Amino acid sequence: MxxxxxxxxxxxxxxxxxxxxxxxxxxxxxxxxxxxxxxxxxxxxxxxxxxxxxxxxxxxxxxxxxxxxxxxxxxxxxxxxxxxxxxxxxxxxxxxxxxxxxxxxxxxxxxxxxxxxxxxxxxxxxxxxxxxxxxxxxxxxxxxxxxxxxxxxxxxxxxxxxxxxxxxxxxxxxxxxxxxxxxxxxxxxxxxxxxxxxxxxxxxxxxxxxxxxxxxxxxxxxxxxxxxxxxxxxxxxxxxxxxxxxxxxxxxxxxxxxxxxxxxxxxxxxxxxxxxxxxxxxxxxxxxxxxxxxxxxxxxxxxxxxxxxxxxxxxxxxxAEWDRQFAAYCAQYPEEGDELRHIFAGTLPEGWERDLPVYPADEKGLASRQSSGEVLNAVASQFPWLVGGAADLAPSTKTLIRGARSVQAPSNMVQEGGGYDGRNMHFGVREHAMAAICNGLALSGLRPFCAGFLIFSDYMKPAIRLAALMHLPVIYVFTHDSIGVGEDGPTHQPIEQLAQFRAMPGLTMLRPADANEVVESWRVAMQHRAGPVALALTRQNLPTLDRTRYAPADEVARGGYVLADCEGEPEILLMASGSEVSLVVGAYERLMAEGVRARVVSMPSFDLFDGQDRAYRDAVLPPSVRRRVGVEMASGFGWDRYVGLDGVVMAMNSFGESGAAAELMAKFGFTVQAVYEQARQLLHPAAD
Amino acid sequence: MxxxxxxxxxxxxxxxxxxxxxxxxxxxxxxxxxxxxxxxxxxxxxxxxxxxxxxxxxxxxxxxxxxxxxxxxxxxxxxxxxxxxxxxxxxxxxxxxxxxxxxxxxxxxxxxxxxxxxxxxxxxxxxxxxxxxxxxxxxxxxxxxxxxxxxxxxxxxxxxxxxxxxxxxxxxxxxxxxxxxxxxxxxxxxxxxxxxxxxxxxxxxxxxxxxxxxxxxxxxxxxxxxxxxxxxxxxxxxxxxxxxxxxxxxxxxxxxxxxxxxxxxxxxxxxxxxxxxxxxxxxxxxxxxxxxxxxxxxxxxxxxxxxxxxxxxxxxxxxAEWDRQFAAYCAQYPEEGDELRHIFAGTLPEGWERDLPVYPADEKGLASRQSSGEVLNAVASQFPWLVGGAADLAPSTKTLIRGARSVQAPSNMVQEGGGYDGRNMHFGVREHAMAAICNGLALSGLRPFCAGFLIFSDYMKPAIRLAALMHLPVIYVFTHDSIGVGEDGPTHQPIEQLAQFRAMPGLTMLRPADANEVVESWRVAMQHRAGPVALALTRQNLPTLDRTRYAPADEVARGGYVLADCEGEPEILLMASGSEVSLVVGAYERLMAEGVRARVVSMPSFDLFDGQDRAYRDAVLPPSVRRRVGVEMASGFGWDRYVGLDGVVMAMNSFGESGAAAELMAKFGFTVQAVYEQARQLLHPAAD
Structure with a gap:
């Protein structure tokens, strides 16, 4: 009753x-x-x-x-x-x-x-x-x-x-x-x-x-x-x-x-x-x-x-029974007990940063998906409950944890070995479930990452939004982040995806410019426990900038920073994120050689930069300097926040095309020469 | 062999x-x-x-x-x-x-x-x-x-x-x-x-x-x-x-x-x-x-x-056999033959605009989802191959074609009657397939629309992108377009969705401000055959503006237009889209009463406005006027394009909350008073 x-x-x-x-x-x-x-x-x-x-x-x-x-x-x-x-x-x-x-x-x-x-x-x-x-x-x-x-x-x-x-x-x-x-x-x-x-x-x-x-x-x-x-x-x-x-x-x-x-x-x-x-x-x-x-x-x-x-x-x-067992467990297995306490508290294991690499300057460089894979492995080796995988793209997203087994039911014998305690998830071509499942993993104390081409983040959007709303520390590794994808063409080339993530509250989007910015982006991602972090990474090689010549990469944590500068107040600001940073650096070098006072701002994360105090933001982007060029091989939507009414956004105004990446970049105006010319035009506008 | x-x-x-x-x-x-x-x-x-x-x-x-x-x-x-x-x-x-x-x-x-x-x-x-x-x-x-x-x-x-x-x-x-x-x-x-x-x-x-x-x-x-x-x-x-x-x-x-x-x-x-x-x-x-x-x-x-x-x-x-049959068909059924020729050519039937309503000024007004439903029905009555439906939300999105049957297999007897030639699709809670299926309908000559809450456009994103890439004239009716949703809370309140659609090439996003802008938005949508169009509509009532006092709504087709103006060059520009237009109009009236030269720009579509020539854009937003306020109950991302470095974007910087819409709007600063105060502050900045 x-x-x-x-x-x-x-x-x-x-x-x-x-x-x-x-x-x-x-x-x-x-x-x-x-x-x-x-x-x-x-x-x-x-x-x-x-x-x-x-x-x-x-x-x-x-x-x-x-x-x-x-x-x-x-x-x-x-x-x-x-x-x-x-x-x-x-x-x-x-x-x-x-x-x-x-x-x-x-x-x-x-x-x-x-x-x-x-x-x-x-x-x-x-x-x-x-x-x-x-x-x-x-x-x-x-x-x-x-x-x-x-x-x-x-x-x-x-x-x-x-x-x-x-x-x-x-x-x-x-x-x-x-x-x-x-x-x-x-x-x-x-x-x-x-x-x-x-x-x-x-x-x-x-x-x-x-x-x-x-x-x-x-x-x-x-x-x-x-x-x-x-x-x-x-x-x-x-x-x-x-x-x-x-x-x-x-x-x-x-x-x-x-x-x-x-x-x-x-x-x-x-x-x-x-x-x-x-x-x-x-x-x-x-x-x-x-x-x-x-x-x-x-x-x-x-x-x-x-x-x-x-x-x-x-x-x-x-x-009560569980508490008794857990106390006995911790006594018998103190190391495992410590790890579990970290898991319950959502904290990071000691020494997780120990193996992070530092990359020397290298003109040829490497793709940021590649350096990301190395950094992921460096972190994973010190972080036992970092678990994740891709939606059937791991060889391309470089997200396999080397030497680790596959996450599988024990009865499922797969080639690389598997078990429920594996580290590499095979989500299949199921991007949406991948993101929803990662939310469940994060709510349970594991530190999940998941991976795919940036374009396919579209399939995951509803679940990513919930991660942001719940402040879950899920890490998204999105590769193939621009028309730099090349031959696979417009269905595979993201345009509006960076904008849509930057517009989403609670999610931190990072688009590193070179291997050392990749290291720092992962450092930010791992330490950021208040919400999801997305990394946008290239398919194509990126030069590794000479950090003795330019500013160190650890300022990635501030979202935007002065990478290269001039004496005195700059006449022009050149801004970019990710793969386009090397283009603006190239243009900067030419302008400086011609006596122009130019500044390069690397802008890996709008979200982090906007979270800095006004003084810092104004120091990086002085309000008095109105000649500004923003460069990104994506929709320019949102760049006006930094470029203003008097600057120029060099961005994609259409979908991409199929073809070699270099040809596409030339066609759509992403070359050192094009940036240089745009800057010159801002400095010396032709009489109308 | x-x-x-x-x-x-x-x-x-x-x-x-x-x-x-x-x-x-x-x-x-x-x-x-x-x-x-x-x-x-x-x-x-x-x-x-x-x-x-x-x-x-x-x-x-x-x-x-x-x-x-x-x-x-x-x-x-x-x-x-x-x-x-x-x-x-x-x-x-x-x-x-x-x-x-x-x-x-x-x-x-x-x-x-x-x-x-x-x-x-x-x-x-x-x-x-x-x-x-x-x-x-x-x-x-x-x-x-x-x-x-x-x-x-x-x-x-x-x-x-x-x-x-x-x-x-x-x-x-x-x-x-x-x-x-x-x-x-x-x-x-x-x-x-x-x-x-x-x-x-x-x-x-x-x-x-x-x-x-x-x-x-x-x-x-x-x-x-x-x-x-x-x-x-x-x-x-x-x-x-x-x-x-x-x-x-x-x-x-x-x-x-x-x-x-x-x-x-x-x-x-x-x-x-x-x-x-x-x-x-x-x-x-x-x-x-x-x-x-x-x-x-x-x-x-x-x-x-x-x-x-x-x-x-x-x-x-x-x-050859088909051509023979079709010729005979056209001879026997000339009207149907004409319609089919329109379908094959992707053109609109004669007189499709005949029943479009005009709305008189009305302080209480009506929700734009409501006026949209009326307009949709007015169009549908003259447009036999306009077919669509919602993902189990038709009563909320107001997208039922009245008096029409359900699209069903003939053997499936449903209450409202059904058959393959019905007009109302019941897609079920399958937003993603709905969008993909509409692509197939459009590729086959039908004129499809589909509907849902704007937030659930996230589920449809990959298919919408393909519609944009293929230039398919699919119409998306997205209602419940802001925190104005109220009690259903942050999972149901769009924030970044407007930005992500505006950032997508090839898609035209329209967010009408009142019932007459809804009429014009539908007119744009129906005539736009080169790509998909999305309408963002309110759950809550919107006053119907007095178009004898303010500019006529047909300028919606230009994306942005001067809705209310002053004599001479304005001191300040007040811009908004959709439900926030009435807020800036309210602030405008107070400022004008105080002798401030203010202008209101209604901005239903960034996409259409950006497609206008420079002279028009500069006439609407004079480059010399730098005091600018943009108001939208969504992510402000992208508004800087019109507001610049010296203006202010009043927007959502977080997810929403559950509560009465009026309370949420007050909390997040979307009131006439808040817009007015922001404008005053721009006009007379306090000494720092």
Missing amino acids: LSKISIDTIRTLVMDSVERAKSGHPGTAMALAPAMYAYWQFTMYYNPADPFWPGRDRFILSGGHASILLYATVFLAGVKDVENGQVVDRPALTLEDLKNFRRFESRTPGHPEYGLTAGVEITTGPLGQGCSSAVGMALAGRWLATHYGRPGFDLFGYHVTSFCGDGDIMEGVSAEAASLAGHLKLGNLTWVYDSNRISIEGSTDVTFTENVAMRFESYGWQVLEVEDGNDVPAICEALKQGREETSRPTLIILRTVIGYGAPGKAGTASAHGEPLGREELLGARKAYGWPDDAPDFMVPDGVQEHFEELAGQRGRRAQ | LSKISIDTIRTLVMDSVERAKSGHPGTAMALAPAMYAYWQFTMYYNPADPFWPGRDRFILSGGHASILLYATVFLAGVKDVENGQVVDRPALTLEDLKNFRRFESRTPGHPEYGLTAGVEITTGPLGQGCSSAVGMALAGRWLATHYGRPGFDLFGYHVTSFCGDGDIMEGVSAEAASLAGHLKLGNLTWVYDSNRISIEGSTDVTFTENVAMRFESYGWQVLEVEDGNDVPAICEALKQGREETSRPTLIILRTVIGYGAPGKAGTASAHGEPLGREELLGARKAYGWPDDAPDFMVPDGVQEHFEELAGQRGRRAQ
């Missing part, structure tokens, strides 16, 4: 919160209340008193629009709050917070936000992302369990469970992630698919009639079906079977009725995205057996205690 | 072209030569003498990296060239063109480019796109056949065939598209899946072990397997079965050996993306039975004639 009352308490809190907010998504939350109850009360190992417990099961509400379901449960389960990264002795959410659902500056925003509300493991909302990132969390569990597992210890046997809806299942990103999860045989992963046959445009019959069960079987998943979304014992049994099947992921197809209980709206699209209205709400309460005079936000006696008795006690006991 | 010689001619041309180019992808092209031969010679209805024939079968090489396979076939089949949109009597490709493979300004670029090389139906390269757009082409065929079909006529029974590789099949976009194609029962679609078990990182065993056949069966496809990629009769039989199965799409899984014939590299990843090397090339020639002294680019006698005899003759006869 307390079971039914608890479920209906979730439902009424859902309805009341949405009604009060005058917006929100009640239907799915009402439908999933029994599954939520079953999972939290009878299945999940989660200690409400410590939402950071590393051994906890992970719960992901992939359909983030049903956020109120999670908030109501976090409230009822008494999850403790977090302040400045520490658990504090007060509830994460109170009834008052539910009353403030979707309000300005509340703890209960429209979609769950990681870092804002304790108990929320990941920001969700854009469909398909949560369940795909859950694959990363499950993989991280397997990685940690294998890499740090020792006889007699079971520290990372946690299970990852994601609730998904029709939208999540229709999205391509989840299809990619599910295929990879099946390949990796992630038996610690369960997706609960809320199949309610209703979407915003009406019945799913208008567009979604595939056989989902068969599809997931084709991926190698266990597929279970629960015919009645209100049948708690059946849901518990399916969740249990999901945990017991350790050699493949599990999909539980749960048939539910959207807006269950609402007399007129249950089972209809109108229960999805708007308040039910007072009449439907009262009708639903009646259907649940709620008293006629029940106040809004009623929490019947005993419900919170019931959550404490089941979910709370089980979680508490489990964490 | 001529069959084998022809196939091996394709293979040797492939090898020789890649060898000469010193880069390229020989392996897949060699492996697929028999399938290509089987398809072109025995299955496809395609007249090499008229690559524009509307009744032709469509061939899509989804793995565009194997472009040389298509080029070699276009050459051997003698496809005629096109100049200024007209077929001319010379070959589209000569042997010389193959020798220039991947060279600067050649007709044989690294990936096939639509519009550059006759015989190329679509630009491919980014994986998963070609086969997904093929779904749109097949749907267009069904739409045309149903809408324009009359007893005794079969004008649009064409079949669409896409060759795909492992990468295409791994991508999420193709999973979405395949699910929808199955739902729509597109029996005129065949995907030939080249399963060679090899990807760039090695064996597909490292990441791709799902059961592809079962997956496609789950989508409702017919799945056939051909065990030997060299077995031409078996391939022909499978292709035939694909055509004969008219009630569902067909997947043919073709087992091939990458780099077939190369003695050391066949079946290995090294045959994928680089020249084979002279030794392997000679070894392969030997395996094919080529004479030892065969010159490079040898085309044995009779091979081109053999293509003419089979593919050429069949296509010629088929088109």
